[in-house]
Amino acid sequence: MSAETVEAKRVPSTGAAAAKDIRTAFSSKWASIFIIAFTVVWTVPTVGLLVTSLRPAKYVANSGWWTVIEHPHFTLSNYNTVLFGKGATTAIFPYVMNSIAITIPATLITLAIATMAAYGLAWVKFKGSDTVFFIIFALQVVPLQMSLIPLLRFYNVGVHIGSFPIFPALHLGGKYYPVWISHTMFGLPLAVFLLHNFISQLPEDMMEAARVDGANHFRIFRQIVLPLSTPAIAAFAIFQFLWVWNDLLVALTFAGGTPKVLPLTGRLEQLVGQYGANWQLLTAGAFIALIIPLIVFFSLQRYFVRGLLAGSVKG
């Protein structure tokens, strides 16, 4: 936008009209065109993925996906092949199940432990509770790369002082436990922070009244805090769900290469090499991986945005 248009929009006004004036300064036909073009550019790659996943192999090999406008040929067979294809090497359905099996407990357990900790730190005041809260907040940004090597060894060989074992090896290879536990550990700092922000703002007199009535902390937590915190819990549940479902690093490290545990993201990363130029299969696999988070996201977008704002904007 040029300086001239800005100057031209200068009209004397006061109060609320002033706020509008600023926005007017930025609005013009060009601004609208920019936004529309931007939205198209942002959306087209995903459309290309969806279209390709629905095209028969012979067309995908010889022409770009945008040619469907002239030659519309669609099929669902790519999805059938990718999900249930013959031989264990191609079928990704078991990996979809792995993703589900990893995500549900990793979300629920994190939520439970984090909500409890947030309540404990906010309302069961004890010496050092503020310090603990700040340390947990700071842990949010410790790169999880820092703990991958030692944590993996902890699961595999336990803890020894010299050769004296003080914690046994857990032998969790090929099990979901290490992935669940690791996701819980890595999700806790953000979870405790977000939930604490919310729970510490609950009305004091309500807690006081319950305490006067003789309710202990466990009752207050279940009967007052949990129902009132539903919006915050929902917001974080979406975060954690998306984070776990979309994760690759934790899965690769703690699920290893075992097909029994590896989630969809890990499998797709392998398929990028394996399927090579079979874009119709790769795109179908990718679309399966992203349709579930997209459904969750679009149906709960309001909560998601609220959680995002609680985490990064004062208020």
Added chain:
Amino acid sequence: MGVSVSASHALLTASTFSDSVDKLGQVISAVVVFFAALLLIFFLAGRATGRFQRPLTVAIFVGPAIVLLLIGLVIPSFRTLYLSLHGAQALHAPYVGFKNYGFAFTDPATQSVLLNTLLWIIVAPIVATGLGLTIAIVVDRMKNQSLVKSLIFMPMAISFVGASIIWKYVYDYKQSSQPQDGLLSQVVIFLGWKHPPNWLLTHPLNNFLLMVILIWIEVGFAMVVLSAAIKAVPDEIIEAARVDGAHGFGLFSKIQIPMIRATLVVVLTTIMIATLKIFDIVQTTTGGNFGTNVLANAMYQNAFVTDNTGRGAALALILFLGVLPLVGYNVIQLKRERANR
């Protein structure tokens, strides 16, 4: 339009079915056992009286989180520091001092990794925040803004792996004599560049093409947060500025931008931290080849592929030192915010 559904061969084989049932069984039993145990503990601890009541309450509420964080993040971080000063072997590695760090800063391959990482954390967050801010300002005035916002925000829900596949297809290369299937090649051919290169193999361009994937994901985040911050600037301040003679763009750059500066910094640092830890994009698109490797991938490769624990740990620590100033800033910011409440 010819839709042919060929779902003729068996959809769910018996073994796939029993496998799925088994996995769901594991999930349900784990969740049920966990919450049953929790309820039981709550019930029992609720009966406790006397002087143990309070410490017990604290232990039950805060204890699990603290134990998990100690085992999962705090102790491993110190352990990584220790490992970074030791040799390659997983067990009984000799002390080597700062040799692993020396290697990281002198080895040409690792130097290029550090350079790439630096490029990533400068370019990607600034571009993403800048675009997010621009859109936040402009989109407010549009009709159908919720649709536009949703579409721009959508990539946030897509995994880095999924996003990488989407964009790898956009960047796909075919010889210019053949029909193209990569959108980028098609567009530049249409614009008159007859022989586009193999995008992902062209250094240093490929680094920027990978950054586009991260920017694609993060712009929605920046837009939503900044748009909320702009709306939160009180009308009175704008009015006062207007009375003092501020107008149009000057009003925006001199009044609104400073008012949302704190949020801008938070958005910028959040994306920077995400960028430093970026692993999936590089792993999925190029596997770190063709001069695109970054710190998080080099760390993973050293630790788990070539099994040089010491070097992997040193790289993890360099990563940590990179985010440390950002952490420090955020903690100070939070403390200040709490003091204002």
